[in-house]
Amino acid sequence: MDKIINAVETNYKKEDIPEIRPGDTVRVNVKVVEGEGEKKRERIQPFEGLVIKIRGAGLGRSFTVRKMGADRVGVERIFPFHSPSISSIEVLKKGKVRRAKLYYLRDVKGKIRIKERKD
Known part of the structure; x- marks a missing residue:
């Protein structure tokens, strides 16, 4: 059964896919399809934020990115690592954190500093 799944x-x-860890600041370039029929247009939309969670394994592996939108409203998006709609993932900063899940950042008001990892 495992051989079939692996195949x-x-x-x-x-x-x-670059190595991503919680606490990293990433830019995910997502393919967005606009319009229908002949007016169908595809463009790249960047989503830049902090990785707060990584879960799963294999094809089901995904990560959650949180960014601060307009009016200091937090926006979270879940991206599967192997999704065909992701054109590229760039690691902008490597963060040094002591937790695997950074849910506490949802409740923090204002700007939060995450130390930079040096490796």
């Missing part, structure tokens, strides 16, 4: 997963796995 199917290899067709859909992406190889160019």
Whole structure:
């Protein structure tokens, strides 16, 4: 059974995924399709924020990115690592944190500092 699952997963796995950890600041470039029919247009939309969670394994592995939007409203988005709608992932800063899940950042008001990792 595992051989069958691995054979199917290899067709859909992406190889160019950078190493991401909670606390990192990333920019995820997402393919967005606008319009329908002949007016269908595809563009790249960047989503930049802090990785607060990584979960799963294999094709089901995903990460959650949180950014501060307009009027200091937090916006979170969940991205599957191997999604075809993700064109690229860039690590802008590597953060040094002591937790795997950074849910406490949801309640923090104002600007929070996360120390930078040096590796």
